[in-house]
Amino acid sequence: xxxxxxxxxxxxxxxxxxxxxxxxxxxxxxxxxxxxxxxxxxxxxxxxxxxxxxxxxxxxxxxxxxxxxxxxxxxxxxxxxxxxxxxxxxxxxxxxxxxxxxxxxxxxxxxxxxxxxxxxxxxxxxxxxxxxxxxxxxxxxxxxxx
Amino acid sequence: xxxxxxxxxxxxxxxxxxxxxxxxxxxxxxxxxxxxxxxxxxxxxxxxxxxxxxxxxxxxxxxxxxxxxxxxxxxxxxxxxxxxxxxxxxxxxxxxxxxxxxxxxxxxxxxxxxxxxxxxxxxxxxxxxxxxxxxxxxxxxxxxxxxxxxxxxxxxxxxxxxxxxxxxxxxxxxxxxxxxxxxxxxxxxxxxxxxxxxxxxxxxxxxxxxxxxxxxxxxxxxxxxxxxxxxxxxxxxxxxxxxxxxxxxxxxxxxxxxxxxxxxxxxxxxxxxxxxxxxxxxxxxxxxxxxxxxxxxxxxxxxxxxxxxxxxxxxxxxxxxxxxxxxxxxxxxxxxxxxxxxxxxxxxxxxxxxxxxxxxxxxxxxxxxxxxxxxxxxxxxxxxxxxxxxxxxxxxxxxxxxxxxxxxxxxxxxxxxxxxxxxxxxxxxxxxxxxxxxxxxxxxxxxxxxxxxxxxxxxxxxxxxxxxxxxxxxxxxxx
Numbered sequence: 078x079x080x081x082x083x084x085x086x087x088x089x090x091x092x093x094x095x096x097x098x099x100x101x102x103x104x105x106x107x108x109x110x111x112x113x114x115x116x117x118x119x120x121x122x123x124x125x126x127x128x129x130x131x132x133x134x135x136x137x138x139x140x141x142x143x144x145x146x147x148x149x150x151x152x153x154x155x156x157x158x159x160x161x162x163x164x165x166x167x168x169x170x171x172x173x174x175x176x177x178x179x180x181x182x183x184x185x186x187x188x189x190x191x192x193x194x195x196x197x198x199x200x201x202x203x204x205x206x207x208x209x210x211x212x213x214x215x216x217x218x219x220x221x222x223x
Numbered sequence: 224x225x226x227x228x229x230x231x232x233x234x235x236x237x238x239x240x241x242x243x244x245x246x247x248x249x250x251x252x253x254x255x256x257x258x259x260x261x262x263x264x265x266x267x268x269x270x271x272x273x274x275x276x277x278x279x280x281x282x283x284x285x286x287x288x289x290x291x292x293x294x295x296x297x298x299x300x301x302x303x304x305x306x307x308x309x310x311x312x313x314x315x316x317x318x319x320x321x322x323x324x325x326x327x328x329x330x331x332x333x334x335x336x337x338x339x340x341x342x343x344x345x346x347x348x349x350x351x352x353x354x355x356x357x358x359x360x361x362x363x364x365x366x367x368x369x370x371x372x373x374x375x376x377x378x379x380x381x382x383x384x385x386x387x388x389x390x391x392x393x394x395x396x397x398x399x400x401x402x403x404x405x406x407x408x409x410x411x412x413x414x415x416x417x418x419x420x421x422x423x424x425x426x427x428x429x430x431x432x433x434x435x436x437x438x439x440x441x442x443x444x445x446x447x448x449x450x451x452x453x454x455x456x457x458x459x460x461x462x463x464x465x466x467x468x469x470x471x472x473x474x475x476x477x478x479x480x481x482x483x484x485x486x487x488x489x490x491x492x493x494x495x496x497x498x499x500x501x502x503x504x505x506x507x508x509x510x511x512x513x514x515x516x517x518x519x520x521x522x523x524x525x526x527x528x529x530x531x532x533x534x535x536x537x538x539x540x541x542x543x544x545x546x547x548x549x550x551x552x553x554x555x556x557x558x559x560x561x562x563x564x565x566x567x568x569x570x571x572x573x574x575x576x577x578x579x580x581x582x583x584x585x586x587x588x589x590x591x592x593x594x595x596x597x598x599x600x601x602x603x604x605x606x607x608x609x610x611x612x613x614x615x616x617x618x619x620x621x622x623x624x625x626x627x628x629x630x631x632x633x634x635x636x637x638x639x640x641x642x643x644x645x646x647x648x649x650x651x652x653x654x655x656x657x658x659x660x661x662x663x664x665x666x667x668x669x670x671x672x673x674x675x676x677x678x679x680x681x682x683x684x685x686x687x688x689x690x691x692x693x694x695x696x697x698x699x700x701x702x
Contacts, residue, residue, distance in 0.1 A: 080452035084385035085647055087415060087639045089669065095647070102650040120454045123382060160384075167570035167591065170375045173385035173650075188449035196438055200445035200480065 078185035080118050083158055083176040096145065096159070096177055100138040103161035103173055109133045110141050111160045114152045116214040117207045119186075131162055145177055154180045154215040180206075180215035227292075235286050238274035242297060243283060248304040250321040256358040257339055258581045259318045260309060262351040262524055272348055273303035273318035279343045281326060298323055310694055315524065317355065317581075329366035332492040332539045340527060351525040357534060358582035365587055367538040368496075371503035373590025374568065374615050377542060380482065380508075381417065381454045386646045387614050388417045389638055390458075392597065392621035396422035401431045405439030407631060411624055412447030412455045414635025419443075420619065421460035423487050423514035433463075433472055441479045458485035458510040458543075466497060473501055483508040488532075489515045492539060499540030510595075511541040521690055528691070530559075530579055533566040537592050545595045549611045552599025556689035557611060567594045568615055576695035593617055601680040602641040602673060606659020609645050618642070628679055633672035640670045 081087060091099070103110060110132045113125035128148040135141055148157050161173040184205040191199040206214040230241075238244070250256055257280075263272040277283075281301035282291070305319040328334040344352050378384055393399070393407045408419040419440075427433040440457045448455045461472035461484050469486070476484045484507055486498050495511065502509040519526035529546075536544050546567060547560035562578030568591045572584040596612055597619035608618055620638050627634025644666040649655055653662065667674035 078450065078452070081415070082382060082453055085643050087636070087643045088647060088666075091647075095651075098651040099647070102652070118452055120382065120448055120452050123379075168375065170379060171384045174382075175385070186449040186452060188446055197479065198438075198442065200441075202445070202449045 078183055080156075080176075080179065080183055080185075082118065082120065083174055085175045090179075091175070091177065093142070097138050097142055099173070099175065100141050100145075100159070104136055104138055104141070106161070106163065106172070107165075108161035108163050108172055110135070111162060112144055112148045112157065113160060114148055114155050114157045116152075116155045116180075116211060117204060118156050119202065119204055119207065121202075125156070125158065128157075131160075149178045152178075156180070182215065231287055231289050231292060233287055233289075237271050238278040238283060239271050239303075241274075241278060241283060241287070242300045243277040243281075243303055244270055244274035245302045245304055248302045248321060250304070253324045253360045253362045254358075255322040255324065255327065255335070255339075255360060255363060256582065257320050257322070258355045258357075259320065260315055260351075260353040260355050260524065261318050261349055262315050264348050264350055267348045269306050269316040269318070270303070273306045273316070273320065275346060275348060276318060276343050276352065277301040277303040277320045279346055280320070280338050280341065281322060299326060301326070310696075312694065324360060324362055327363065329363075330368070330496075332496060332535050336492060336535070344525070353523065353525055354527045354531050356528065356579065356581040357531055358584060359534060359538065361585055361587040364538065364585075364589055367589065368499060368503060368540045369537060369589035370509075370540050370542045370592045371499055372506075372508045372542045374542075374593050375591070377508055377593060381456070383417060383454070385614065386642055387609065387612070388593070388617040389415065389635070389642060390418035390420055390595070390597070390617050390619040391416055391624040391635070392420045392422050392619060393425075394422075394621050394625045396425060397428065398430055401435030401439040404431060404436060405443045407625060408440050408457050409443035409447055410631035411635045412443060412457075413450050414624075414632030415451075415639030416455075416624065416635045417453070418456045418458060418483070418617065420458040420510070420512075420621075421485060423460070423462075423489075423512040425460055426462055433461075434475065437472075437475055437479055437481075441481060444481070454482070456481065456483045456508070458483050460485045460487070460512075461498075462487045462490055466494060469494070469498065470501065473498070473505075473507070477505050477507060481507075483510055485510040485512060486541075487512050487514040492535065495536070495539045495541065502542070503540070508542045509540070510543040511536060511545070513545045523691055528579065530563050530566050533563050534584075537567065537586070537589060541592060543593050543595050543617060545597055547594075548596040548598055548600050548608070550600060550604045550607050551596070556692045558693040559689070559691055561611065562693075564594050564612060564616070567592045568613075577693050579693050591615070595619060597621070599683075601683060602637045602676045603660075603663065603680055603683075605638075605641040605645045605663060606655040609642075609649060610655045610659075614646070623676070623680065626679075627672065628675050629672055634676065637670065637672040637676035640666055640673050641676075 112128035115125040157178045158176045163172040189201040301322045303320045307317045309315040459476045463469045520529040546563045547555040549555045558578045562580045565572045595617040601623035624634035648662045
C-alpha cells in the first residue's frame with residue numbers, strides 16, 4: 078500500500094525541483110519550515126520526531142533543501158515530511174505538510190475488530206511495521222535497516 | 224413636560240415621530256446594527272417605513288402606550304438612522320437600524336432573531352422586506368460559544384493541511400439499505416476522499432434505521448482509514464424529531480468513534496445551539512446542512528440573506544456550513560458567495576459592498592468555520608473552485624464521485640489527484656485561471672480515473688443568472 082497522508086501523496090513522488098518550488102512558496106508566505114521523520118506512521122501519530130527545531134530563521138529554500146537531504150540520508154528507509162508553520166493570528170498552525178521520502182516497502186495497517194454488545198465493534202488500527210522495535214521497522218528492498 | 228404629554232397622548236402617531244427615526248444617531252460600538260432592504264407600499268414614505276421596522280423589531284406597537292413611561296424607553300427604542308435608495312432598483316431602500324445591546328439575551332440566537340425578524344416581515348405598509356446584513360458588536364459576540372472545533376483544530380485533528388478537504392454525499396440519497404450504504408462510504412473514502420456525508424433527509428426511514436446506518440458507516444470509515452493510513456470520517460446525520468432523539472443518536476455516534484456528526488438547519492436555532500454545546504463537550508466536529516434556507520434567502524426583495532444566516536451560524540456554533548459553489552448547480556453569484564465565505568473564515572471581515580458586506584465585523588476570536596461547497600461540481604472545475612473558494616473549504620463531489628464510469632473509488636481518486644495537482648501548481652506560481660485545464664490534462668495523462676472524469680463531465684456547466692446578486696458595482700475612476 079501507499080500511505081496517503083500529507084498534501085501531495087496522490088501525486089507521483091515529488092522531484093527535488095518540485096520540493097524546492099514548494100519550499101519557496103512556503104517561505105514566500107512567511108511560514109517557518111520544519112522537517113520531521115518517523116517509522117511509526119499511524120494516522121493518529123501526530124508527533125513525528127523533529128529533525129532539529131523549526132527553521133524559523135532560515136529563509137533560503139536551497140538551505141532548507143540541504144536540511145531535507147540530510148534528514149533523508151539519516152533515515153533512508155523512514156518517512157520524512159516537510160511542514161510549514163504559520164504564526165499569524167487566526168492560524169497559528171501548520172499550513173502545508175507533505176511527505177518527501179518514504180520506505181520502498183510499505184506494509185500498511187492491520188484493522189482489528191473486537192465484537193461488543195449490540196453489534197458494536199471496537200476498531201484498532203495497528204501498523205504491521207511498528208510491531209518491531211524503533212529503528213528496525215522498515216527495510217529497504219536490498220535488506221538495509223533504516 | 225408639555226412635550227412629553229403630547230408624545231404620550233393616546234392615539235396613533237407615525238413611528239418616525241415616536242422616536243424610531245433619528246438621522247443624527249451615531250451607532251455605539253456596542254449596538255447591534257441591521258441593514259434591511261425595504262420596499263414600501265405605494266405612497267409610504269421610506270423614512271416612515273424604516274422607522275416602522277425599527278419600532279416593530281424593538282419596543283413599539285401600532286399605537287401610543289403610556290406604559291413606555293415606566294421604562295428608559297428612549298434607550299430601548301431601535302433607531303433607524305439612515306435610508307439609502309438601492310442602486311438600480313426603484314422603490315427599494317436600504318434602511319440602517321441600530322439596537323441597544325440590552326435588548327438581547329446573552330448567547331441566544333433565538334432571542335436575537337425573535338426581535339430582528341420576529342414580527343416585521345408581515346408588516347402591511349411594506350410590500351417586501353429583506354434582512355441584508357448585520358454588525359454584531361464584540362460585546363455580544365463574546366457571549367456566544369461559536370464553532371465547537373473550528374478550521375484550525377479540525378485540520379489538526381484530521382492531520383490534513385494545505386489543501387481543501389474532499390467529501391461526497393452518498394447517492395441515491397434515499398432507499399439504500401445500511402449495508403449497501405456503507406459500501407458507497409467505504410469505496411469513496413478508500414479512493415481518496417476525506418469525508419463522506421449523509422444527505423439532509425436521511426434520518427431513520429423504513430429502508431434503513433439510523434443505528435444500522437451508523438454501524439455500517441463506521442465499519443467503512445475504519446476500514447478505509449486502515450487501507451490508506453489517513454484519518455477519515457463520515458458525517459452521521461443525527462437530525463431527528465426531538466432533542467432527546469438527537470442526543471441519543473449523537474451519543475451513539477460518539478460511542479462508535481465517529482469524529483463528526485451532522486444536523487440540518489431545519490431543526491431550528493435553539494436545537495443547533497444545543498448540539499453545538501454537545502459537540503464542544505464531546506470533541507466532535509459539527510456539520511450543518513442548510514436544508515430549507517432557499518425558502519427565505521434566495522429572492523432579493525424578501526427574506527433573510529444567507530450572509531446573515533452564516534453570521535448567526537458562526538455565533539450559534541457549527542464547524543461546517545454549506546455556503547455555495549459558484550460553479551455548481553445551486554444558486555451562487557461569485558461576489559455574494561465570496562462575501563459569505565469571508566463571514567465564515569475571517570478573523571476580521573472588512574466592509575465590502577460589492578460582496579454584500581455592509582459593515583466591518585470583528586469576530587472577537589470566535590473560531591472560524593469551514594465552508595462547504597456542494598452541489599453539481601466535478602473534477603474538471605478544480606481550478607475554478609480553488610481560484611474562487613481558496614483552500615479552507617470542503618469540496619463535495621457527490622455525483623462527481625459516485626457517477627464515475629470506472630466506479631466510486633476511481634471517482635474519488637480522480638478528484639483527489641485533480642485537487643493535489645492543482646494545489647501543487649498553484650504553489651509553484653502557475654496561473655490557475657489560464658492554465659487550469661492544461662494542469663488537469665497533464666495529470667490525466669498518468670491518472671486514468673481523472674482522464675475518464677474529464678471526458679465524462681467536460682461539457683457540464685450550470686450557467687443561469689443568479690437571483691441573489693450584489694447591488695453595488697465598482698465605478699470606474701480615473702487613475
